[in-house]
Amino acid sequence: MTREGELSTGTDREESWPQSPYVHALRFRILTPLYDTVVGLGMREKRIKTTLLQQASIVGGTRVLDLGxxxxxxxxxxxxxxxxxxxxxxxxxxxxxxxAERKARAAGVSVRFAHGMADAIPFPDGAFDRVVSSLLFHHLTIDQKRRSFEEIRRVLAPRGELHVADFGKPEGRYARIASKMLSRFDGVETTRDNFEGRLPEILESAGFTARAGHRIQTTFGTLQFISASPRAAGG
Ligand SMILES: C[S@@+](CC[C@H](N)C(=O)[O-])C[C@H]1O[C@@H](n2cnc3c(N)ncnc32)[C@H](O)[C@@H]1O
Incomplete structure (x- = not known):
């Protein structure tokens, strides 16, 4: 496992591999090089990612973790x-x-990348002001989702926030058909809670106050924005 601030080597990364079940970006490892093309064409990616960053109200000095x-x-x-x-x-x-590391170098920006699982985040308690995550949770089983939300609570600083963009309940006939196809591709078990619109409810039961925001239609289904803040102990 990578310690805070260290970039894990390929060997370290392979040693902590795999976690089961694990759904790759385009389900099959061999398709990973095509990911940016597929998402760029089918997901209105720039709009989704800009909207998510705006929703997170990031300012100078904000410590942000992009999960998955x-x-x-x-x-x-x-x-x-x-x-x-x-x-x-x-x-x-x-x-x-x-x-991702190659793209960051080409863009001339400094992102601290590390290998880590969503349900075992390799950073200390309270290390981040914001956790942002797009298109991750539909890759996780219900247990992985719950454990990941616990981990997010742990690494968020007081008054920290989680901001999510991921598939939600499909809106309209086209989105329903697209969601059925996606659930066959990415996995019925991992996508089910997303397509039933249950992410806010699972967040609530993991100790967050969650708010479902607006939705965007994409080629692969309806994308739902969610913001969530950890409830105070006993709240
Ligand atoms: C559909 S891709 C989304 C990537 C990126 N966030 C985006 O919006 O383009 C899902 C990503 O989650 C990663 N992933 C799947 N399960 C994970 C887990 N348990 N912990 C951390 N990452 C995971 C995959 O490797 C993949 O890169």
Whole structure:
């Protein structure tokens, strides 16, 4: 496991691999190099990621964790829009992290990338003011979702916030068909709670106050924005 502030080597990353079940960015490891093209064409990616960063109200000095960062597009965009904020990004897949590191270098931004699982975040308690995450939770089983939300609570500083963009309950006939196809592709078990619109409820039961915000239609289904803050103990 990577310690705080260290960038894990490929070997370290492979040693802590795999976690089961694990759904890669495009389900199959071999498709990972196509990820940016597929998401760029089908997900209105720039709009989604800009909206998520706006929702997170990032300012200079904000310590942001991008959870399940994939090829790093969100964290890199965050750095470009908020150069005085501090961006850390983790993902469970070493191969996709290598792509993200290359993209950050090419964009001339400094993101701290590390290998890490959403339900075992390799950073200390209270290390972040914001956790942002796009398109991760539909890759996690219900148990992984719950454990991940606990971990997010742990790494958030007091008054910290979680901001999520992920698939939600499909709106309209086209989105329902697209969601059925996506659930066959990414996995019925991992996508079910998303497509039933249950992420806010699972967050609530994990000790957050969650608010579902607006939705955006994409080629692969309806995307739901959610913001959540940890409830005070006993709240
Ligand atoms: C669909 S991609 C989303 C990537 C990126 N956030 C985006 O919006 O383009 C899902 C990512 O989550 C990662 N992932 C899946 N399960 C994970 C887990 N348990 N812990 C950390 N990352 C995970 C995958 O490797 C993949 O990069």
């Amino acid at each position: 960062c994939g090829t790093g597009t969100l964290a890199i965009l965050g750095c470009l829009l908020h150069p005085a904020a501090e961006f850390t990004a983790i993902d469970g897949d070493p191969a996709i992290l290598s792509i």
